[in-house]
Amino acid sequence: MSLENHAEFKLSITKALGDQLAAALKKLTPAPLSMENIRSLRSLPGVYQLYKDEDLVYVGKADRSLPQRIEKHFRKISGRTNISLNQMTFTCLYVDEDFGAVAPERLLINEHRGQGQVPWNYNGFGNNDPGKRRDTTEVDEGHFDHEHPIDLNFKLTELLTQRTSTDVTVPLSLLLQEIKTHLPYVFRYQAAREFDDIAVELPSVDATADEALRVIAAQLPDKWQITALPGYVIMYPKAEDYPSARRHYRNTGVVDVWQQ
Incomplete structure (x- = not known):
């Protein structure tokens, strides 16, 4: 009986980063999606997660300012029916500007999609004006x-x-x-x-x-x-x-x- 004395090893840097981002966000306590909480954030780039009734529904990133980006979602939801801002909470992480090159939100989406989460990343929630x-x-x-x-x-x-x-x-x-x-x-x-x-x-x-x-x-x-x-x-x-x-x-x- 011969024993295997060789094998291939593939290092996935992106998967490791995705796992670390997800773990860091998991340690945070979701806060109500309110203007008071949004304005308490520092104007820095980062990634964030939106929860509806405690379910993770959306992952996004802000290239320049987390509060500015999250406020857009606040305004959007405030003008919609069949949903209330009282149902919404969020968490976020500040990340280095250089980190944007590896698309951190995509790493998180891939991490959670397999678990049946982040449905709003695929239903048009993040769209702006779709055009004429x-x-x-x-x-x-x-x-x-x-x-x-x-x-x-x-x-x-x-x-x-x-x-x-x-x-x-x-x-x-x-x-x-x-x-x-x-x-x-x-x-x-x-x-x-x-x-x-x-x-x-x-x-x-x-x-x-x-x-x-x-x-x-x-x-x-x-x-x-x-x-x-x-x-x-x-x-x-x-x-x-x-x-x-x-x-x-x-x-x-x-x-x-x-x-x-």
Whole structure:
């Protein structure tokens, strides 16, 4: 009987790094996803994990600033339905800038995916504006936007309380810009010079996104349409039916076209 006196040894540096990152994060206690906790972080690069109801749902990285990156997720979730910020917690690790070259978040994703975790890394949660080409596509049932559509009842209190009591009307162009800035989801629209000359009466201080969009739509020229899609809002000078549209706003009225 012969004995093996030789074999191959393969060193996986990336696997070792992934194991160490996962072990370091596992030692941390998840904190509520709140602005107080986010602002307590140092503005450094790093990796982070999001938990929903104590389940690990997403792993991400920040190339420059952890609080800035995590705040984007905070805002996104704050403007969604079928989910609450009270369900969310997070952990994070500061890492050296040079560490970004080995894609630390990818190491963690690979570490956890085999255990049936991090579903949001594969359902569109981390996407920004998908672009105009995606407006006409149908959103899959498993997509984050389908499971957690935008909240059209999101209150624009922060925006409207900044206005003084003397601001009865504003140019439509200005109101569009400000709503785009304050909404916690994408509002993409085509600008037009004529909007500078259209005066719009400001909604009430406690107005929702839906109420503000109704006010805007009522002042739009003919053929213009605002469409609320599952993950964002668009406005273009054409009346079009979108496969995944939730609601159409036109100067002739509002039409609900999809119910979850």
